[in-house]
Amino acid sequence: MALSDRKKKILCSVVDGYIETANPVSSKDIQQRCLPDCSSATIRNELSALESMGYLVQPHVSAGRAPSAKAFRLYVDELMDNERLTDKEIELINTYFNHQIDSVEDMVESVAKVLTSITNYTSVVVKGHNNQERVDQIRLLKLADSALVVIVTDSSIYKDSFIDLPKNIDTKWVDRAEKWLNKIFSNHTFEQIANQGNIDNIISEDFAIYRTICSKVLAILIKMNSNSKYDVITEGADKIFEHPEYDDPQKAKSFISTIEHKEQLAELLSNKDGLAYSIKICEEDEHIPSGCSVVSASINLKDKTVGSAGVIGPVRMNYKKVLSVLDHINKLLDDIISNDSGDDEQV
Amino acid sequence: MALSDRKKKILCSVVDGYIETANPVSSKDIQQRCLPDCSSATIRNELSALESMGYLVQPHVSAGRAPSAKAFRLYVDELMDNERLTDKEIELINTYFNHQIDSVEDMVESVAKVLTSITNYTSVVVKGHNNQERVDQIRLLKLADSALVVIVTDSSIYKDSFIDLPKNIDTKWVDRAEKWLNKIFSNHTFEQIANQGNIDNIISEDFAIYRTICSKVLAILIKMNSNSKYDVITEGADKIFEHPEYDDPQKAKSFISTIEHKEQLAELLSNKDGLAYSIKICEEDEHIPSGCSVVSASINLKDKTVGSAGVIGPVRMNYKKVLSVLDHINKLLDDIISNDSGDDEQV
DNA sequence: AATTAGCACTCTTACTGCTCGATTGCTAGC
DNA sequence: GCTAGCAATCGAGCAGTAAGAGTGCTAATT
Numbered sequence A, B: 001m002a003l004s005d006r007k008k009k010i011l012c013s014v015v016d017g018y019i020e021t022a023n024p025v026s027s028k029d030i031q032q033r034c035l036p037d038c039s040s041a042t043i044r045n046e047l048s049a050l051e052s053m054g055y056l057v058q059p060h061v062s063a064g065r066a067p068s069a070k071a072f073r074l075y076v077d078e079l080m081d082n083e084r085l086t087d088k089e090i091e092l093i094n095t096y097f098n099h100q101i102d103s104v105e106d107m108v109e110s111v112a113k114v115l116t117s118i119t120n121y122t123s124v125v126v127k128g129h130n131n132q133e134r135v136d137q138i139r140l141l142k143l144a145d146s147a148l149v150v151i152v153t154d155s156s157i158y159k160d161s162f163i164d165l166p167k168n169i170d171t172k173w174v175d176r177a178e179k180w181l182n183k184i185f186s187n188h189t190f191e192q193i194a195n196q197g198n199i200d201n202i203i204s205e206d207f208a209i210y211r212t213i214c215s216k217v218l219a220i221l222i223k224m225n226s227n228s229k230y231d232v233i234t235e236g237a238d239k240i241f242e243h244p245e246y247d248d249p250q251k252a253k254s255f256i257s258t259i260e261h262k263e264q265l266a267e268l269l270s271n272k273d274g275l276a277y278s279i280k281i282c283e284e285d286e287h288i289p290s291g292c293s294v295v296s297a298s299i300n301l302k303d304k305t306v307g308s309a310g311v312i313g314p315v316r317m318n319y320k321k322v323l324s325v326l327d328h329i330n331k332l333l334d335d336i337i338s339n340d341s342g343d344d345e346q347v
Numbered sequence C: 001a002a003t004t005a006g007c008a009c010t011c012t013t014a015c016t017g018c019t020c021g022a023t024t025g026c027t028a029g030c
Numbered sequence D: 001g002c003t004a005g006c007a008a009t010c011g012a013g014c015a016g017t018a019a020g021a022g023t024g025c026t027a028a029t030t
Helices: A005-021 A027-034 A040-052 A069-079 A087-096 A104-119 A171-185 A190-196 A205-226 A237-242 A249-260 A262-269 A319-339 B005-021 B027-034 B040-052 B069-079 B087-096 B104-119 B171-185 B190-196 B205-226 B237-242 B249-260 B262-269 B319-339
Strands: A122-127 A135-143 A146-153 A157-164 A232-235 A277-281 A292-301 A304-314 B122-127 B135-143 B146-153 B157-164 B232-235 B277-281 B292-301 B304-314
Touching: A005 A027, A005 A040, A005 A069, A027 A040, A069 A277, A069 A319, A087 A104, A087 A319, A104 A122, A104 A232, A104 A304, A104 A319, A122 A237, A122 A262, A122 A292, A135 A171, A135 B135, A135 B146, A146 A205, A146 B135, A157 A205, A157 B157, A171 A205, A190 A205, A232 A262, A237 A249, A237 B249, A249 A262, A249 B237, A249 B249, A262 A292, A262 A304, A277 A319, A292 A319, A304 A319, B005 B027, B005 B040, B005 B069, B027 B040, B069 B277, B069 B319, B087 B104, B087 B319, B104 B122, B104 B232, B104 B304, B104 B319, B122 B237, B122 B262, B122 B292, B135 B171, B146 B205, B157 B205, B171 B205, B190 B205, B232 B262, B237 B249, B249 B262, B262 B292, B262 B304, B277 B319, B292 B319, B304 B319
Parallel strands: none
Antiparallel strands: A122 A232, A122 A304, A135 A146, A146 A157, A277 A292, A292 A304, B122 B232, B122 B304, B135 B146, B146 B157, B277 B292, B292 B304
């Protein structure tokens, strides 16, 4: 059943008011806020209707109305208007990107910091691992009896894996092994490599001496395809205490636990339908995070998605503001990348 | 003024009782706990004396006594006896180290997890960076127009820095540069290199073509000498809510803020006088973390200090238990390292 | 001189009852 | 369909009370 324009206006006003004050909104508040030509009694009738439709809840009989999760959902999908950032805010955001950004880590950290400082919510940034990432080259750096494996992809560089080498091997051998690795793995996506599965499907009998090293690298690549755990960072966990819904230690604990579980957090930030933005509103009784909302956007560098960034906080979140900030950051990153292209290829 | 044996016994009992129950301890409690042959009135007299000496505080007139920071200090330094871990606890600790540990990161993570799970406090692990670390070799891995700089030291491997290379340089040039870098920097400690300061002191005019690359690497090494920020991990931040002193949202916020500031946290864990263990007890009114205690131990692999690990929590902390756990973990790491020496040289 | 029993005193906590203010739902009339 | 007016409901805050915990002090005892 579609809502009348007046109902929409009232509902929107309840949500805005509730976001602003954290208190249930009364019929009188709404009258003053957006409907001075209606009496409070009329508004009360509308509120009562909205409540029975499931959009509003009343903590007790002599309190105003608070929006339900359903109302927030409608609000973010249809009712909410845009908010422009103030000049001051834009300036503050810019200062965070003024310094030389010389790695993805740097960028990720700046995004996390600016998000939390402007929005006043805990920020979360998930680095990368779109499984469509394509291996560009694989390099081996020999060190004593082991080698550092460096995997260069079309959007990133991974350099956290070591493998053992056979004893008393010389540099030439390593160079040849490197060649083979590139022959086998270059120009394939992580997903393709992982799905290929067994090493026997990949390397023929002839090259048996490189078989061991290839299978070790394959194991690393397969792990990369599934792993995202170590690429989640959060910033501003303490911001949660600024919001009265987390005055209750139980709630606060549950929130802090949620952001400690990085894998689940990455899951929450993920955006499977490929939209630019994702807004998740979780009701109290759902399984993972009790009464949180998560607003996130994918982060793009040169038209490639390298991760996502967002905030996690109370359902009573200032969605407008958060979306504006995410939008601005994405535009800013675009500018930074296109302005000094070339020598930051490692990003 | 030295305390009589009975005063010590009473003080110890107050601390133990307070650690156990989180409530002020009464004269009657102490009588039952450790002095059944004294009357509660006698104990009251002693308590009164201990209070005027600054060891005890009384929240209000009809409450028992709680230990002051001074009392905790004396307790950990002199009064406390040892606690043996239960078989169950030892078994639980062992399970955390059962799997293959194939990097320092892995080890650090396991230590953090086991610490928080056994002690029920938030754990903190700081990786490395003892400034006496000695550069073993420096490697350059050429990638397009930049190179990954890998620094191998006597206790670790660093591989998170990139430098730009001059355009259209070939591999030979990079190899020669690498040789020069090793000639200049190998066998020096981070501290020595950082103190040498200017590049002019290090490289003579003759090798001016490698001057730029050397000074870039020098900048990285200097940064390493000062930087410890990214090597701090925490686990179990939510544990703080298990302790009643953090029921107050203000306190909880302050705690969460403290563990968000990784640099300061590293500072707190640091152990400058070179002792195996360090116990810091911070009074409410001190500057950094309000009302926290930090218990930490240095982590040694093959007689080299590679970092420190500990817990942070309320001043009313179970110091005995924490120390036992730290001790056990250190012994366990010793065993692990000496059992499979050799092929984990990258650790 | 140290210890103890006894008692008065103080302070916290929990509960109760009360009032005031906010807000609603309902009804009757416009 | 809208509105004015009114009774009803509930929470927040405050004062008062009673119970309980634990102390400090004093005088008597060892």
